[in-house]
Amino acid sequence: VRPKIQDVAALAKVSLGSVSAVLNEKTTVSDATRARVQAAIEKLGYRPDLYASNLARRRTHVLGVVVSDLGNPFFAETAQALEAEAARRGYRTSLTATDFSEEQHRIAVQQLLDARVAGIAIMTSERNPATQAMVLASGVPAVFLDVGSPAEHSTNIRVDARGGMRAAVQHLIALGHRDLLFVRNSLHAEDAPLFSHRLRDQGLAAAVRACDPQSLHLHTIDIAGPAADAGEQAVQQALGELPFTAVICVTDMVALGACRGLQSRGIRIPEDVSVIGFDNISMSRFFSPPLTTVAISREDLSRMAIASLLRPAAKAKAETLRLATSLVLRESTGKPNRQSPSMRPRRVKSKAKSMSPRAF
Amino acid sequence: VRPKIQDVAALAKVSLGSVSAVLNEKTTVSDATRARVQAAIEKLGYRPDLYASNLARRRTHVLGVVVSDLGNPFFAETAQALEAEAARRGYRTSLTATDFSEEQHRIAVQQLLDARVAGIAIMTSERNPATQAMVLASGVPAVFLDVGSPAEHSTNIRVDARGGMRAAVQHLIALGHRDLLFVRNSLHAEDAPLFSHRLRDQGLAAAVRACDPQSLHLHTIDIAGPAADAGEQAVQQALGELPFTAVICVTDMVALGACRGLQSRGIRIPEDVSVIGFDNISMSRFFSPPLTTVAISREDLSRMAIASLLRPAAKAKAETLRLATSLVLRESTGKPNRQSPSMRPRRVKSKAKSMSPRAF
DNA sequence: CTGAAAGCGCTTACAG
DNA sequence: CTGAAAGCGCTTACAG
Numbered sequence: 036v037r038p039k040i041q042d043v044a045a046l047a048k049v050s051l052g053s054v055s056a057v058l059n060e061k062t063t064v065s066d067a068t069r070a071r072v073q074a075a076i077e078k079l080g081y082r083p084d085l086y087a088s089n090l091a092r093r094r095t096h097v098l099g100v101v102v103s104d105l106g107n108p109f110f111a112e113t114a115q116a117l118e119a120e121a122a123r124r125g126y127r128t129s130l131t132a133t134d135f136s137e138e139q140h141r142i143a144v145q146q147l148l149d150a151r152v153a154g155i156a157i158m159t160s161e162r163n164p165a166t167q168a169m170v171l172a173s174g175v176p177a178v179f180l181d182v183g184s185p186a187e188h189s190t191n192i193r194v195d196a197r198g199g200m201r202a203a204v205q206h207l208i209a210l211g212h213r214d215l216l217f218v219r220n221s222l223h224a225e226d227a228p229l230f231s232h233r234l235r236d237q238g239l240a241a242a243v244r245a246c247d248p249q250s251l252h253l254h255t256i257d258i259a260g261p262a263a264d265a266g267e268q269a270v271q272q273a274l275g276e277l278p279f280t281a282v283i284c285v286t287d288m289v290a291l292g293a294c295r296g297l298q299s300r301g302i303r304i305p306e307d308v309s310v311i312g313f314d315n316i317s318m319s320r321f322f323s324p325p326l327t328t329v330a331i332s333r334e335d336l337s338r339m340a341i342a343s344l345l346r347p348a349a350k351a352k353a354e355t356l357r358l359a360t361s362l363v364l365r366e367s368t369g370k371p372n373r374q375s376p377s378m379r380p381r382r383v384k385s386k387a388k389s390m391s392p393r394a395f
Numbered sequence: 396v397r398p399k400i401q402d403v404a405a406l407a408k409v410s411l412g413s414v415s416a417v418l419n420e421k422t423t424v425s426d427a428t429r430a431r432v433q434a435a436i437e438k439l440g441y442r443p444d445l446y447a448s449n450l451a452r453r454r455t456h457v458l459g460v461v462v463s464d465l466g467n468p469f470f471a472e473t474a475q476a477l478e479a480e481a482a483r484r485g486y487r488t489s490l491t492a493t494d495f496s497e498e499q500h501r502i503a504v505q506q507l508l509d510a511r512v513a514g515i516a517i518m519t520s521e522r523n524p525a526t527q528a529m530v531l532a533s534g535v536p537a538v539f540l541d542v543g544s545p546a547e548h549s550t551n552i553r554v555d556a557r558g559g560m561r562a563a564v565q566h567l568i569a570l571g572h573r574d575l576l577f578v579r580n581s582l583h584a585e586d587a588p589l590f591s592h593r594l595r596d597q598g599l600a601a602a603v604r605a606c607d608p609q610s611l612h613l614h615t616i617d618i619a620g621p622a623a624d625a626g627e628q629a630v631q632q633a634l635g636e637l638p639f640t641a642v643i644c645v646t647d648m649v650a651l652g653a654c655r656g657l658q659s660r661g662i663r664i665p666e667d668v669s670v671i672g673f674d675n676i677s678m679s680r681f682f683s684p685p686l687t688t689v690a691i692s693r694e695d696l697s698r699m700a701i702a703s704l705l706r707p708a709a710k711a712k713a714e715t716l717r718l719a720t721s722l723v724l725r726e727s728t729g730k731p732n733r734q735s736p737s738m739r740p741r742r743v744k745s746k747a748k749s750m751s752p753r754a755f
Numbered sequence: 756c757t758g759a760a761a762g763c764g765c766t767t768a769c770a771g
Numbered sequence: 772c773t774g775a776a777a778g779c780g781c782t783t784a785c786a787g
Contacts, residue, residue, distance in 0.1 A: 039764060050774045055766060065772065085509045087764035090446040090779050105471040106677060115465050115492065127506065130490050132475065146487065149445045263681045288678075295681045317466060318648075321623045321655045323683035399780055410758045415782060425756065447780035450763050757787080763780105771773080 038079040047075035058083055089151065097127040098344055099147030099155040101140070103229075105132045107262065107288055108316040113158055113180075116333035120341045126153065133159055135222050135229075140166050148173050154344030157182060161222075162230040176348075178340045181231040185353035190343040192336065192356045194231070196238030196313075199329035199360030200283070203311045204242040206327075206362060207281045208251070212309065212371045214378070215243075216279035217255040220265035220289055228257065232285045235313060239283060254279065266292025267299075274300060278378045280308060280371035287312035287319045287328055294322060294367070300376070305369030308377050315363055325365035331358060398439040407435035418443055449511065457487045458704055459507030459515040461500070463589075465492045467622065467648055468676040473518055473540075476693035480701045486513065493519055495582050495589075500526050508533050514704030517542060521582075522590040536708075538700045541591040545713035550703040552696065552716045554591070556598030556673075559689035559720030560643070563671045564602040566687070566722060567641045568611070572669065572731045574738070575603075576639035577615040580625035580649055588617065592645045595673060599643060614639065626652025627659075634660060638738045640668060640731035647672035647679045647688055654682060654727070660736070665729030668737050675723055684726035691720055 044054045049068050056064045057072045064072075075081070089095055098121050102110035110132070118128040129152065131143040140159070144166040147155050154176040157166070162182040170177045176188050183191040207215065217239055221228050228236060236255070243253050254277045258265035266289035270282060282297075284290035290312030294304055302308055304324055312319060315330035339356050372378075404414045409428050416424045417432045424432075435441070449455055458481050462470035470492070478488040489512065491503035500519070504526040507515050514536040517526070522542040530537045536548050543551040567575065577599055581588050588596060596615070603613050614637045618625040626649035630642060642657075644650035650672030654664055662668055664684055672679060675690035699716050732738075 041764085050772095051765085052767080052775090053773065056772095059766080063772070068772080082505075082509060084450070084764050086446045086450040086511070087779090088766070090444070090450050090781085091764080091766040092779085105465070105475050106468065108466065108468065108471075111465040111468075111471045115494075118492070132478070134475075145442075149442060151446070263678065267681070291678065291681045295683060295685070298683050318623065318651065318678075321627070321651045323655060323658050325655070401780085410756095411781085412759090412783080413757065416756095419782080423756070428756080444780050447763090448782070450765085451780080451782040452763085758785105759787105760785090761783090763782085766779085767777090769774105769776090771775105 038081045040081075040083070042079055043072065043075045043081050046079065047071040094153050095151050096125065097129050097150065097152050098341070099144075099150070099152040100128050100130045101143045101147070101155070101157050101159060102130070102132050103135055103159040103161060107286070108318055109286065109288075109314045110158065112317060112333055113336065116337035117156060117158075117340060120334075120337040124341060124345055126341075126345070133161070133163075135159075135161055137161075137163060137165070141169075144169055148175060154178070156180075156340050156344065158340075160229040160231040176344045176346075178343050180336070180340075181234055185355045187353055188348075190354040190356060192339055192343075192358050194234070194331055194358045195360045196235040196329075197241050198238075199313065199331075199362065200235065200238040201242040201245060202360075202362035203283055203329055204239070204246050204251075206364070206368065207283075207309065207311070208246060210309070210368065210370050212281040213250055213252060214279045214281070214371075215251065215253045216270075216273055216277060216282045217253060217285075218266055218269040218273075218282055218289055218293055219255065219257050219285040220262055220269070221257055221259050224259045226259070235285050252278075262286055262288035263292035263295070265289055266294075267296035269293060270296040271300065274302075274377060280373070280375055280378060281311070281368070282308060283311045283313075285313060287314040287316045287326060290319075290326055290328065290367075291322060294324075294326075297377075302376055304367050307372050307375035309368040309371070311368060320365060322367070324367045327365045327368040328363050330361050330363045332361075335359065398441045400441075400443070402439055403432065403435045403441050406439065407431040454513055455511050456485065457489050457510065457512050458701070459504075459510070459512040460488050460490045461503045461507070461515070461517050461519060462490070462492050463495055463519040463521060467646070468678055469646065469648075469674045470518065472677060472693050473696065476697035477516060477518075477700060480694075480697040484701060484705055486701075486705070493521070493523075495519075495521055497523060497525075501529075504529055508535060514538070516540075516700050516704065518700075520589040520591040536704045536706075538703050540696070540700075541594055545715045547713055548708075550714040550716060552699055552703075552718050554594070554691055554718045555720045556595040556689075557601050558598075559673065559691075559722065560595065560598040561602040561605060562720075562722035563643055563689055564599070564606050564611075566724070566728065567643075567669065567671070568606060570669070570728065570730050572641040573610055573612060574639045574641070574731075575611065575613045576630075576633055576637060576642045577613060577645075578626055578629040578633075578642060578649055578653055579615065579617050579645040580622055580629070581617055581619050584619045586619070595645050612638075622646055622648035623652035623655070625649055626654075627656035629653060630656040631660065634662075634737060640733070640735055640738060641671070641728070642668060643671045643673075645673060647674045647676045647686060650679075650686055650688070650727075651682060654686075657737075662736055664727050667732050667735035669728040669731070671728060680725060682727070687725045687728040688723050689720050690723045691718060695719065 133140040140163045158180040185191045258269045270293045312328035319326040481488045493500040518540040545551045618629045630653045672688035679686040
């Protein structure tokens with residue numbers, strides 16, 4: 036029932052090849068035949084068969100995008116931005132989430148490769164060497180966010196976590212804070228931190244070293260599980276054990292939970308404790324209070340990513356790009372309150388993982 | 396370079412047909428040949444060509460999903476749930492967002508149809524008769540969320556907005572509230588409300604009628620723009636104009652903005668004003684305060700949707716399914732405070748769209 | 756259970 | 772610029 040290219044050719048009284056030429060926007064067709072063909076296409080409601088044309092040619096106009104978790108707005112917003120930027124360049128986007136599963140990660144990449152995507156953007160917070168190798172072996176252009184090493188046909192975008200963390204620490208120091216709590220979260224209790232989180236961790240440590248390692252006290256706590264839950268539990272656990280007047284969170288979602296955990300204990304933000312996030316998810320300015328956070332530009336990110344996937348093969352060198360961060364000041368940070376409940380640990384011994392800045 | 400089915404056949408010393416049979420899990424192959432074929436596949440790293448096999452056969456194992464806006468966690472979570480449920484049934488999912496654009500909606504559906512999806516789930520809050528017609532004409536099984544009318548091969552899932560709104564209103568009445576503000580939001584100033592929002596609107600009006608139309612005062616305000624921004628502006632605008640002790644929001648995202656708008660004016664939730672949302676996005680329990688909201692089960696939704704897409708063609712009748720809602724009580728609702736600033740409109744004349752319950 | 760053959764609907768040289 | 776032909780890599784009857 037579905038019309039095929041031959042029906043169009045017959046109706047337009049031209050050859051198959053001519054129809055194909057107008058379909059593929061070749062310049063070798065006369066205006067007259069082009070018009071006739073287009074009229075026929077219109078009339079029949081003809082749509083080219085995706086599978087037939089892709090079988091007959093080499094490559095598609097779709098870009099694969101893989102993220103960790105659509106439930107985290109950071110990834111959803113990143114996927115949106117990539118889709119918009121791809122559309123601007125005439126490409127579609129095919130989106131998959133790994134849900135942090137190695138297996139799903141592999142399947143996702145495998146299927147994108149099977150679909151012969153023109154490029155693939157791996158925007159996960161977890162690193163997966165196996166899929167990375169698959170992608171590189173396939174020769175399909177690839178771009179990674181914080182989780183890749185540059186290689187042929189592949190570029191790695193590195194978030195300037197260090198710069199962002201430095202701005203955060205300087206901001207807190209300027210306000211008068213000296214006792215900082217860093218909250219990160221991992222998937223499961225035994226797991227190493229997610230790769231991109233580790234970079235933020237290291238960035239913060241470096242920032243502390245660079246700023247004022249003598250008088251600054253940095254404690255780190257790592258809780259496993261969903262981000263917001265982890266943030267909530269982290270502060271509640273820290274509350275009895277570690278002294279702090281400011282909390283830096285590895286992501287905004289963790290910060291959301293941390294704020295809740297603090298406030299549910301009657302601790303006011305920022306009067307008693309300051310909180311800083313990382314990612315600048317669009318919702319964060321509606322948090323109570325609006326969240327001070329380290330921003331990553333979705334626009335820059337997607338522009339860099341798509342440009343690198345679409346650059347001519349001749350220029351497809353291994354490359355590492357820096358993605359700038361900036362501190363967005365909102366209302367979750369203020370002067371420290373040394374009388375804050377968070378400054379009175381009940382116990383001396385700490386079960387929380389804790390380290391001095393020098394330990395890095 | 397890429398091995399093809401003939402290479403596998405040659406290596407395994409069997410015919411093409413046999414390889415195809417084991418690939419497609421036909422039962423007509425002896426264990427011995429199956430084993431040989433699988434070994435050959437393994438050895439060559441053979442992967443069937445997606446385009447060739449789909450060209451040669453009729454239909455794929457992918458289900459199309461279209462949502463309005465990935466930036467709203469409700470849609471992201473729904474997409475996640477659908478993907479998980481589809482995976483359970485051996486299907487993949489192909490996800491697209493319309494960003495509320497009619498054009499993108501059309502393109503999304505067109506492309507899913509071109510990809511010969513086995514079914515298509517339209518989970519948008521906007522209605523699009525054109526794409527609905529396309530889907531129905533294609534004969535591909537379809538399921539709509541609140542935006543469709545049932546038709547052949549198509550089922551419509553209807554959220555029980557009325558039941559949810561009734562529970563919300565009863566809860567507020569029991570607490571002692573009489574002055575309710577309903578906040579909804581539309582895309583642009585001139586637009587009609589989004590279709591699914593209209594249903595919630597009507598559900599609330601019906602609930603008010605059913606409960607206590609005499610003593611209950613319901614005012615509605617509609618602000619255009621992104622959901623959270625709209626919520627924020629709505630309450631700030633209402634504050635001077637309409638008396639209320641409780642706010643019911645058309646979505647959780649609107650509620651997030653509404654809470655912020657209230658709190659930034661020094662109004663406490665729930666001491667001064669109660670707030671109720673709709674959707675129960677996973678984040679809503681981390682709001683400050685945690686949000687009382689009307690929940691829609693993502694699991695029920697995705698189970699119903701996938702089951703209806705995958706039911707045998709013989710049973711593909713027009714159908715409307717009800718999706719239950721439930722009120723989740725958290726900390727954003729409490730007893731009314733008649734001294735609340737929100738009870739003292741400064742002006743008498745209201746510019747906000749406002750109506751008595753009887754007006755419906 | 757196997758093997759040879761036709762066909763899925765397009766694209767792409769290639770000779771006119 | 773056109774038309775006939777080969778080929779993309781699979782699936783599916785069909786005769787053995």
